[in-house]
Amino acid sequence: QKEVxxxxxxxxxxxxxxxxxxxxxxxxxxxxFMWYRQYSRKGPELLMYTxxxxxxxxxxxxxxxxxxxxxxxxxxRDSQPSDSATYLCAVFGGSQGNLIFGKGTKLSVKP
Amino acid sequence: xxxxxxxxRHLVMGMTNKKSLKCEQHLGHNAMYWYxxxxxxxxELMFVYNFKEQTENxxxxxxxxxxxxxxxxxxxxxxxxxxxxxxxxxxxxSQGSGNYGYTFGSGTRLTVV
Numbered sequence: 001q002k003e004v005x006x007x008x009x010x011x012x013x014x015x016x017x018x019x020x021x022x023x024x025x026x027x028x029x030x031x032x033f034m035w036y037r038q039y040s041r042k043g044p045e046l047l048m049y050t051x052x053x054x055x056x057x058x059x060x061x062x063x064x065x066x067x068x069x070x071x072x073x074x075x076x077r078d079s080q081p082s083d084s085a086t087y088l089c090a091v092f093g094g095s096q097g098n099l100i101f102g103k104g105t106k107l108s109v110k111p
Numbered sequence: 112x113x114x115x116x117x118x119x120r121h122l123v124m125g126m127t128n129k130k131s132l133k134c135e136q137h138l139g140h141n142a143m144y145w146y147x148x149x150x151x152x153x154x155e156l157m158f159v160y161n162f163k164e165q166t167e168n169x170x171x172x173x174x175x176x177x178x179x180x181x182x183x184x185x186x187x188x189x190x191x192x193x194x195x196x197x198x199x200x201x202x203x204x205s206q207g208s209g210n211y212g213y214t215f216g217s218g219t220r221l222t223v224v
Contacts, residue, residue, distance in 0.1 A: 002153075004153065006153075008151060031210075032210045032211075034212050036215075041217070041220075042217050042218075043115070043117075043201050043203075043215030043216050043217045043218050044154075044201075044215045045215065046212045046213075046214070049211065049212055088154070090212075092208075092209065092210045092212075097208060098144075098156055098159065098167070098209065099156075099209060099212070099213055100153075101153045101154040102153055103151060103152060103153050104153075
């Protein structure tokens with residue numbers, strides 16, 4: 001079983017829609033969870049960071065971690081064309097104590 | 112310059128060439144990483160350096176050779192690569208163990224012909 005699973009999409013939504021992006025992970029010992037956003041021809045940039053379970057909100061973005069089901073989510077409200085990017089979930093831990101990434105979900109928000 | 116800078120941005124090389132990728136971080140971090148990003152695959156961790164010491168080599172073929180002369184600079188030396196090595200190579204840095212996340216550069220898009 002892969003340590004982090006993420007549906008690569010692509011996902012296409014109209015402007016203003018609520019977007020839900022999800023990942024599952026295998027190791028219940030993971031405590032740090034992140035979402036990165038990667039625009040075309042750029043490196044990933046840290047978007048949201050969560051420690052342990054719960055929700056974290058930043059503007060239109062909400063990150064949610066459910067440790068009981070090993071499920072992490074990113075919600076984007078009022079999506080904009082500028083949100084079009086690839087979103088990568090990441091967990092910190094693993095056998096060597098490094099960041100482990102999902103495959104990334106490519107999101108396209110149409111005007 | 113701020114953040115993590117990678118050069119060159121694009122590189123095309125033949126299978127018999129030798130080239131190097133360069134990474135520089137201006138954040139005062141103590142750890143640096145090389146990742147490989149291929150289409151439809153998760154980011155693959157290649158090498159980890161902590162305070163200039165290599166702490167991880169994830170079974171990377173010897174045609175990739177890292178070098179970390181100080182905690183701000185990281186190189187990836189390439190020789191006799193294969194077409195399947197074509198990918199985006201990302202450098203990242205972090206403070207401490209990295210549990211608060213890594214800062215990435217924009218990457219070098221490598222094409223092996």
